[in-house]
Amino acid sequence: MEAGSFLILLDGLDEVPNKYRERLCKELQLFSRKFYNNTIIITSRNAAQQFHFQSFNYVEVADFGEKRIKEFAEKWFLATSKKTSEGKEKAQQFLAQLNRPENKAIRELAVTPILLNLLCSVFKERSKFPRQRAKLYETGLNILLQRWDLSRGIERDEFYHKLPLLDKRKLLSKIAAVTFSEARYFFEIREIQKVIEDYLCTTCNFKEDMETLWLTSEAILKSIEIQHGVLVERSQNIYSFSHLTFQEYFMARYIISSDSQNLDKNLKELAEKVTDTSWREVILLTASMLPKADILFLKIKEFLSQLIQKNTKLKDLLASLNQKVQSIHLSCSESAARAFYFTLSNQRDFNLALSLDPQFAYQTKLSKDMQLDSSLVRSFMDSINLVKNPDIKHFLSLCLSLQIEETFKLDEDFLESFTELKKQLPPLEQENSHILAWWKNQGQEWVDKFREILINHRNICYDWRLDEQEKELWNLFYNGNVFLVECLQGEGNISSKVKQEIESTLLSI
DSSP states (O other), X not given: OTTSOOEEEEOOGGGSOHHHHHHHHHHHHHHHHHTTTSEEEEOOOGGGOOSOOTTOOOOOOOOOOHHHHHHHHHHHHHHTSSSHHHHHHHHHHHHHHHTSGGGHHHHHHTTSHHHXXXXXXXXXXXXXXXXXXXXXXXXXXXXXXXXXXXXXXXXXXXXXXXXXXXXXXXXXXXXXXXXXXXXXXXXXXXXXXXXXXXXXXXXSOOOSOHHHHHHHHHHHHHHIIIIIOSEEEEETTEEEESSHHHHHHHHHHHHHTSOXXXXXXXXXXXXXXXXXXXXXXXXXXXXXXXXXXXXXXXXXXXXXXXXXXXXXXXXXXXXXXXXXXXXXXXXXXXXXXHHHHHHHHHTOOSHHHHHHOGGGGOGGGSOHHHHHHHHHHHHHHHHHHHHHXXXXXXXXXXXXXXXXXXXXXXXXXHHHHHHHHHHTSOOTTSOHHHHHHHHHHHHHHHHXXXXXXXXXXXXXXXXXXXXXXXXXXXXXXXXXXXXXXXHHTTTOOOOHHHHHHHHHTTTOO
């Protein structure tokens, strides 16, 4: 030992009972000074770092990558199985399911060792992951809150030891509600103790004096932190949930645990968060935990409609989309067609249309009207770009894209106007400099005529001249509808009648 030939590993400082920990830390400090030539490693959760060891380097375990996850899972199942063959087989099953596309959200949890351990525990019991993430979180958190320390025999606060699992979940739900609703992911220790104290007095009928109440709340917070790892101390007296997922889950649990009188109010307030991306996971979790998510989704639909009702120009824009859809032959639902033309008018991706109808992934499967309008809009946007940045290659490309009469059967009036418009373009035989000069001097006038023809004959490419506030509102409306469709196709339990009602009226007023 004095020669420095030893590697000394001291694991689990946080698991030492409180009454022994201070004395132990002093002894460890003296030991490290006396035998400083040896390598000493002390492990602990961050939560238990109440004492500073001089001359020690402090490091944190990094997130796991794919290789580490595989190694951990294989070793975990080998260590917890009676037979080697059984452990190997279980690990292979675990990794195979973890890497499935539908388990992407679950896979993201596996980068944290404590959560990967949680996933392994759940999988060992069920041989599969719950289909709903909310159920996975519930099962895993039950393991953390109820079984974690039972397997390690850790001594804990007596009052906290007597708290039923349901009370622990309610307490954490209250903490999540107080913090997440104000978009705070980090919070001071005194604030959380106040939540615990209020909970003890109102729910647990705590009758002790204020000093005892304060000490008990402190002990409970430390127990939640050290025993379960659900809350962690990020810096001195500053706490957060160990994973944002836990905070979101308990926020959703707080909402669904409301009594019947407050549930409708809470769901309405939640629906109004649909345009705030930080609340979307809470909405999805809430929907999956509700016995019936119909009311929540209907409230989201109502809120999105109200966004547009307040603006006359945006209402007219939606009305024009609906008018366009009703004037053409469709090979899809009207809502999918509205999403398609919404995309054309705003130069967006086709995510919403695709989610409503997969055929939008293939241009040839669209109706002829929609194919024609798609080609015309692309040509129109190319012409706008040519005015801004004249370029010979882009001009040649535009000329080719305008030969639509070779592919589509055009209305006679439209064909006549369109042909006359194309004749006004500079001949390809002209010098490049002349063509570029034409686009610079006369291009905008030509584009304006192009727009007029498209409006008169195809009812597309209106120039709505939205201001910045209207653009923002329009984007919120669209993105909210994209998310609403994601909800409808997600884990929420929704009746087919309500789902059909919402989908059929998307992007309409």
